Amino acid sequence: MNQANKNNLNNLNKFTSCHNDTSTLNSATQSRHLKRVVLVGMPNTGKSTFFNRLTGAAAAVGNWPGMTVSFLQAQVKIGGKLTELVDLPGIYDFNGFSDDEKVARKFIAKYPLDLVIVILNASQIDRQIALPLQIKALGLPAVVILNMADEAEQYGVKIDTDELAQRLDMPTVLISAKYGKGYGRVYREISSALGQQSQTIQESPTCLNNCAEITPQQIESVLSGVVTMPDRIGVNLTTRLDRILLDPVWGLPLFFLGMYLVFSLIWNIGLPAQGLVGDLTAWMQTSLIEPILSPFPEIIQNFLIDGIWNGLATVTGFVPLIVLFFILMAILEDSGYLSRSAYLMDALMGRIGLDGRSFVMQMMGFGCNVPALMGTRVMRSQALRLLTMLTIPFSLCSARLQVFVFIIAAVFPNRNGAIVLFSLYLLSFVAAIATAAIFQGVFKNDEPFVLELPPYRFPTWKQVIIRGWGEVKHFLTRATGFITFGCIAAWGVTNLPLNATGLDTIGGQIGQFLTPIMSPLGIDPYLTLALIFGFVAKEIVVGSLAVIYGLNAIAVSGHISDTVTFAQGYSFCIFCLLYTPCLTTVATLLNESKSWQFTLFSLAFSLTLAWVASFCFYQTVLLFGFQ
Template identity: 55%
Template structure:
C-alpha cells in the first residue's frame, strides 16, 4: 500500500481537506517512533489503496516546537510515496517557503492552494501553470470547504502516485536544508507574474464584526453569552433526542435481549443485561447530546471565533503566566483533555507548556458532560438545568485560573504570543456534520473499552460474593463504599456515588454506566428517579463539583507524564486536583447546609 503525507501550516484548511479527501474513514493511530497519535485513513485512488497520514501543522521543517519535531521524525523514519502540501492561497507569499523546503528533501510533491474562494474575495489572483513551471511540481487551486477544483486535484494526485513505484526515505532533514529561509527577493522573483496580491487584504465584514466581538469591554460578556447559548441549544434539542434513544434501548432490552437470554444461568444473564448492556446503553443514550456539543463547537471554531476568544483572553492569561493559546487549548479540552494536552506542543517555552498542562485537565470534557447532563436533568427543573451546567463550566474556568495563579511562579515563561486572526467564515452544513460525526465516533471508540471494563468491574463488585443480596453492604462494592465513606461523607457523597467516583478514576465515561449498574436501573428515567429519591440537589451539585475537579482519567495522566517527561509532574497534577476537588466540594456542601439548604 502506498503512503501519502499531508503537510501544511496551521490555519490553511489542511484538516478540512483531509476530511474531504478521506470522508469518514479517518481514525487516530499510534505511529512507531512518534510520541503523538496521528490521523490516518485509507482511500482508494485509481485501482489501488493508499494510506493517508495527516501531520501536525507546522511553519518550518527546521523548527524547534514539538509539532515540528514530530513531522521531522515522521519523515525521517517513514518512507512516503507522495507529500501533499496545503497552503492558504491568501497567504501564499508567506507560506511558499514550506513547499520549497519539502522539495529540497527529494520527495514527490503536489501543491494544493486552498481557500481560493477567500482569495478571490480578497483580490488575490494565482496562475497555477506559471507557479507549477517554476516549482517543477503540480499546483492546483482548490476550496476544501466547497469542493472547487477538488476533482481535478485528486486526478493529478492519483496520476503522480501511480508513477511512484518505491517510497522515498528522507535522511537527516537538518543537514539537507539550508540554515536560513529563502530571502524575500528570491520569493518575490519566484512569485512574480504567478501571483497578484493587493497591497492590503481587507475584509469589511470581519473588520465590522471585530469592532463588536473584540470590544475591550463588551468582548468577554459577548463570548460567555455565546457559550451560554450553546448550552441552552444543547438542552433544548438534545433532551428529546436523548429520551427517544433511551426509550429505544429499553424497548430493545425488554423485547429482544431478555427473551433471548431467558434460558441463560441467572448470574450470566444478570451480568450481560444488568452489567454490560445497562452500562453501555446508559452512556449511548447521551451520544445525541455529545453530537450536538461537538456540532456547536465546530461552528465556533470553524467560523474563526475561537481564535478571537484567545485574543480576548490573552491579557488575563498573561497575568496568570499563560497566554491566549493556553485558553484555546483549554477550550479544546471541552471535547477531550488528551488532544488538548498534545496541542501544547506548539509552545516553545517549557514553563508555558507545563503550566498549561496543569490547568487543561480542569476543562469540562465530553465524558464529564455526560454525567452532568444526566444529574442536572434528574435533579433540576428544565428551566434551571442549563444554568446549573453553565455554572460548572464557570467553575472549571475558576479552577484553571486559581491553579495558574498559584503555580505561575514555579513555571515561568517569556515567550510572546503571536496570533493570526483568520477572517470570519460561515462553515458549510456538511463540514460541521462530518466534523461532529468524526468526533462522536472517536469519543465512542475511545471510551467504549473503558466503559466495558469499568461496568463489568462494578457489576462484579456489586454481585460478589454470590451468597449476599446484590448491591448490599455485604458485597465488595458495599465494603468499598463503607471504607471510603469517612472521606466523602463530609461532602454529602453517599456510598453508591463514592463507588462511581472510585471507578471514574479509570475514565469518567464509567461513572454514568457505573451508576446504572450500581442502582440496577437500565432506563434513564428509572435511574434518574432512583437517584433523586436518595439525594437532594445540594448533594448532587457537590458530587458534580468533585467529578469536575478530581483526577481526569488514566489516559490524561499517562499523557501528562509522557508530555512532561516527569512522573513528579504527573503526581503533582493528581494530588492538586484531588485536594482542590475535596476542598471545593466540602466548602460548597457545608456552606449550603449552614445556610439551611
C-alpha cells in the same frame, strides 16, 4: 482501503524520541512497493481537509493553526497505483522548534518519501511562498497546491498559476479543498510527478537542520508580475463580525453569553432526547429482554439485566446529547472564533503565566481532554506546556457533561438546570485559572505570543455530519469496551458475596470504608462507589449508578432525587469535575510530559483540589441551613 490509521500515542512517542526506530514504516512501504506522498504546509492551510478529500478519511479539521499535531497515514489509489498519503502537522519553516513542527521535520528527515505536496493558502501566497522555495532549495520533488481558491477570489488575489509553475519549476494547481474544486488536475499532477520520480528519496537532505533562509528578494523575484495582491481589504463578513465580537468592552461578555446559550441549547434538546431514549430502552427491556431471559436462572437474569443492560442503556441515553454537542463543537472549531477567544483572554491568561492558546486548549478540552493535551504541542516553552497541561484536566469534557446532566436533572428543578450546568463550566475555568495562578512561579516562561486570526469560516454539512458520526462511533466503541467492563465490575462488587445485599457487599464495604473522608462532602457510600469506577472513565459513573442501584435509567434518576439533596448533588458534581481525570487522559499526560513525577503530581493535586472544593461548598451550604 481508504482507512486512515491514526498513529497511537505510543507509536508517536517512539517516533519523536527514538531516532533509529524507523523499521516498521520502512518495511511496510517497501514490501508493498507503495509510493509515499507527504503533505507539508504552514498551519491552517487545509492539509487535513485536502487529506480527507483525497483519501476519504476523517481526520479532525478546524480553523485553528495547530489542529493536527501528529501525523496521519492513509492509502489511496492515484493513477491506478496504491499510494500512501501522510498528513503532517503544519510548519512555519523547516527550522521550527515547537513539538508539532518537530513531528513534521523528523518525518521528512527519517522516512523515505517519493513526493512532497506543499499546500499554501492562496490568499496568503505573498508570505507562504517561502515554504515551496525552501523545499526546492532542499531538492525535494514537489507539487504545489494553492488551496482556498474561493477565499483568494473573494479577496481579489490574482495568480497566474502556469507562470508561477514555470518559475518554481514545480507543477502548481489552484484548488478549493473544502468544496472539492480542482481535484481532477491534482490527481493528474501527482500521478505524473510520481511517474517521473523513479528513485525514492531515502536520505533526507543533510541541510534540513540548517535550512537556507528565503530572502524577501527571492520571494519578490518569484511573485512579481505573477501574483497581484489587493491593496486594501474592504468591509467583509470577517471585519464586520470582528467589530462586534472583538469589541474591547463587549467582547468578553458576548463570549460568555454565547457559551451560556450553547449550553442551554444542549440542555434543552439533549435532556428530552435522553428521556425518549430512556423510554425506548425501558420498553425494550420489558417487552423483549425480560421475556427472552425468563427461562434462565435468576442470578444470570440479574447479571444480564441489572449488570450490563441497565448500565449500557443508561449510557446510551446520552448519544443524542453527544451528537448535538459535537456538532456545535465542530462549528465552533471551524468558525475561527477559537483564535479570537485567545485574543480576548490573553491579557488575563498572561497574568497567570499562560497565554491565549492555553485558553483555547481548555475549550477544546470541553470535547475531550486528550486532544487538548496533545494540542499544547504548538507551544515551544516546556514550562508553558506543563502549566497548560496541569489546567486541562479540569476542563469539563463531554463524558463529565453526561454525569452532570444526569445528576442535575435528578436533583434540581428542571427549569434551572441549564444555569446550574453553566455554573459548572464557569467553575471549570475558575479551577484552571486558580491552578495556573498557584503554580505559575514553578513553571516560569517567557514564550512570545503571536497567533494568526484566520477569517471566519463555516463547516460544510458533510464535515459536520462526518464529525458527528465519528463521535457516535467513538462512543459506541467505548460503550462496548470498557464501559461494559466497568458495568460488569460494578455489578460484581455490589452483588458479591452472593448472599449479601446493600452495604454488606464488597462495594458497600468499600463505600463505607471511605465514609469518614466522603461524608463531610455530602457524598454517600453509593455515590462514592460510582466515583471509584469513574477513575477509569466518567461515562462509567452514570452506568455504574444504574448498576449499583439495580434500576433502569428512569428509575435511577427518581431514586437519586429521593435520596440525594441538591447540595449533596452539586457537591458530587464539583468532586467529579475536579478529581482525577479518566485513564486515557492520565496516559496522555504521561506521554506528553514524559515525566512520572509531573503526572503523579497532577493527579494528587486534582484529588486534593476536588476534596477541598467540595468540602468548602458543602460545609458552607450546611452552615447557611440549606440541605
